[in-house]
Amino acid sequence: MKVKEICEKLGLDVHVQGDLDKEVHQGVVGDLLSFIMRTAPEGAVWVTIQNHVNVAAVAVLKDIPFIVLASEREPLQELIDSCRKENITLTSSKQDAFNLCGRLYELGIKD
Amino acid sequence: MSEPLVLELEVKPLDFLAAGETATQFKETLKSLGLPPEICRRAAIVVYEAEMNIVIHGGGGVMRLQVEEDKVTIMAEDEGPGIEDLELAMQEGYSSAPDFIREMGFGAGMGLPNIKRNANELYIDTAPGKGTKLRAVIYLNKGR
Ligand SMILES: Nc1ncnc2c1ncn2[C@@H]1O[C@H](COP(=O)(O)OP(=O)(O)O)[C@@H](O)[C@H]1O
């Protein structure tokens, strides 16, 4: 499913538009950066409550094109700037990580 | 590629805004040399974790990337406090990181284990008060 379709279906607030036509099939959830470094599949959507610039660094290193900040995190300016520079779609939601992942799963984003 | 390519970057202590930049630059370099994506991904993990250790624990230092025909070598050197018990530090989950760093998602105690999993060879030379020298080698023609 395309990044923009996921944004629409989940009602995400989009702060940075990366490649909205990119197809995403997998996801990863977590707030421990080393855990994401170890487990994130390439091209995945990443659901996290971490809201700082290193989130963008990890996304770049893991080829993650799409970040969802859960539980009403308003992204910090540095994170926004960094995602813009790296062409990463940065979004946020009022929903918590559990619910976001459930809805992603329903949309067919599995593993 | 007969002469090895060497890239050296300084890593500042506790500079979280810049943290990850070395890893990003090294990965870009490896990609532009046309190395296999799998090698780039493994090297990125090694560099990132070594860089974060210099930022968080090492009090700043230097990172070096060396690319030769058959291997990629990543070196991280600092003159920080050193590691007292290396066997303990290598254990999954062990971390001496303070709370404010853990709250940012660092300090999971998975850094050195992540490096070990992704490198074919890992050498760490460290002693209390003497700093830490880490060298990780990834061979292009071997798997993990
Ligand atoms: N460069 C370093 N200088 C001093 N201590 C270090 C260094 N790298 C690692 N350590 C020690 O080893 C521990 C484990 O490192 P690591 O596995 O990367 O986990 P983390 O960085 O999450 O704490 C650290 O908590 C720290 O005590």
Ligand SMILES: [Mg+2]
């Ligand atoms: Mg570490």
